[in-house]
Amino acid sequence: MISKSRLLCTSAGLALALTATPLLAQDVTLTIESWRNDDLTIWQNTLIPAFEEANPGITLNFAPTAPTEYNAALNAKLDAGSAGDLITCRPFDASLALFEAGYLAPLDDLEGISNFSDVAKSAWNTDDGSTPFCVPMASVIHGFIYNADAFAELGLEEPTTEEEFFAVLDAIKEDGTYIPLAIGAVDQWESASMGYHNIGPAYWAGEEGRLALISGEAKFTDEEWTEPLRVLARWGEYAGDGYLAQTYPDSQNLFTLGRAAIFPAGSWEIALFEEQADFELGAFPPPVPAEGDTCYISDHNDIGIGMNAATEHPEEARAFLNWVASAEFASLYANALPGFFGLSSDPVTIENELANEFVSWRETCESTIRPTYAILSRGTPNLENDNWLHASNVLAGTETPEEAAAAIQSGLESWYTPGMFDE
Template identity: 65%
Template sequence: MSMKAVTSWALAGVALAAVALPARAADATLTIESWRNDDLPIWQEKIVPAFEKSHPGIKLNFQPTAPKEYNAALNSKLDAGTAGDIIACRPFDASLDLFKKKELTSVNDIPGMNNFGPVAKAGWSTDDGATTFCVPVAAVLHGFIYNKDAFKKVGIATPPATADEFFADLDKIKKDGTYVPLAMGTPDQWEAATMGYQVIGPNYWHGEDGRKALIAGKEKLTDPEWVEPFRQLARWAPYMGDGFKAQSYPDSQNMFTLGRAAIYPAGSWEIAQFESQAQFPMGAFPAPVPKAGDPCYLSDHVDIAFGMNPKTKSPEAAKAFLTWVASPDFAKLYSNALPGFFSLQTQPIDVENPLAKEFVSFRKDCKSTIRSTYQILSRGTPNLENETWVESANVINGTDTPEQAAAKLQKGLDSWYHPAK
């Protein structure tokens, strides 16, 4: 065989080998759209390097937008065909609308989706639960953060477990006079609902059972289990300090971190900021149950997920990323990189931050539920979520009774929402 023939055979062999080798999911760069611009350093320093190390050939470009601008900016990019490959998904209707417009794909077949239960998937699934279109990432948990020095000073040995114990402890703190018992105001309204009504309420309407019954039209907001949380909330007012009607959300944060208040009705997203500012030890406790022995329910609210842009030019790489997001390795990395944002996977994650660990321990004894207004019930006008903010503040301010607040909310809902009976 001539040298020319040998060379031809060799070249043919190289060509065949090149055809036979699978294309590396590789040499792809995935752009990730997100509203969490505060997370940029954590992505650059921890998350991106971890993914790229385990997925050679795929690069990540985390490209966040300011939270208030995200929805509009994302929609514009999707319309123009310039959106990234991976989309950070807000829970419920905003992402459901994207899926209906075929701007997100089903993730039912992504390996690892069996790591998530129905509550975790609820924020990014069709109303019938048949199709999930984003891989759940994290939830925020709710309860109360307290100043351990304050509790020690007034003689509270253990955090309250029941409503009666909660108010008895507030009385002790108020009588002592050193601290404002509860750091919360009402002018911004949303805290009264999000860290008030929606935190204590699930213990009365029994979490997912009550939420789903409300959606099905089997329960009403004027039923006792929905009115009682407003009655409890109305009792907070004497413990919130003299100026609570003018006290903004940042004012409440500062009041607590400066050591002037004993208890802060909280979302777990406060953990990192509070730990960087407070000069005293902190603890956390879940919403007190109505009476000893009652079941405990936890506002375990779905917050962020990731989905795939159907127009991505690197679908295999995008699926590889989503598969990683669905893995326990990612869950542990994300939960510990961002204390207070907790994995939605069913298997417990070993959380390292002590205060975050205390929050996540609530899941052991309490059944998880999401905020009652978020799925389906805030699609019309008046918007039940926004109206619940208003009425929660009104009840604390004393401008509406609990019964009046419940009646207004139900009347607004009845004006546009007609569940099939």
């Protein structure tokens, strides 16, 4: 027979154990997978402290991988069941493939997802638009960053048309003090992203042209897709004697050291350039083909974050994702990383002057995304990689624009049929 005192003691111990268990369960560490290893200090010093202060019991571990290794490393971790709780998402097809493989959890019922427009969610949504699987974090905008001191020294103004752009390049080249354009042909993505995809939307009419490619109404061999390759081919005359052996970091260094006057850029360069350059910086949007033409910018959904479907802490992961969807995160991220622009509907005050210049173009230009990212890079050869290769060849002068356009179109047609992904 159990004594009353022993029963009371046992009951008290059980009650203590039951109340202690939830408290222990609240102490959770969430690991974030990312390719943005240059963001580490921003996460450690700004973003993580803000979240952890508002969410006691949840600790964040930001664990980035080198950008060039991220896709392969992440896929290996997901296959092995060792990936982090939160997955930083590349835009469009790469992340859609992870979702369709069951690695990313659906987020259609996440409260914070309502803070984003359909356009903002488009990079991390199913083709029918019904199931978002990553929270949009930021977009980047393409254009040109220039040495404002050099422009003042040479009496130059920001060009607005293609003709004015080449007149500025000619003036810089004739003076001889600066390399007109800081761009190299070694890192192929530089030629495509900073070159072809930067200036191209003004020729193929942004979203209209991109969607026409997907529907089969347009081809890369059409004039509006070939002409920007011809313009890119002319850039080689202004890129300096060593541009054929010049890497992307070389281009960055040429510009920040004051040796080149104009850098075909993405807005992600802002923080680095402001840190390293000892001259005044300016920026202008991609010049239009002719006076009176509509301005277009590549305002590209760049980075999102989703939940590993196999996480053991889904409630805590969803709490973090709702915070990423908040106005607080949008403001912290945009100001900690000037040049990465929030995609939520909440207004954000950006303190950086150059970043404000880039984002102001949304008011005067039509926005579009890089044409190779959605749908058209799901097969082999990969359209994005093909664009890299042939844009680089054009810049290097080893392939004519017409040859490059034909090769890109041939590669796409070898596997893609319009409507093949429709349900």
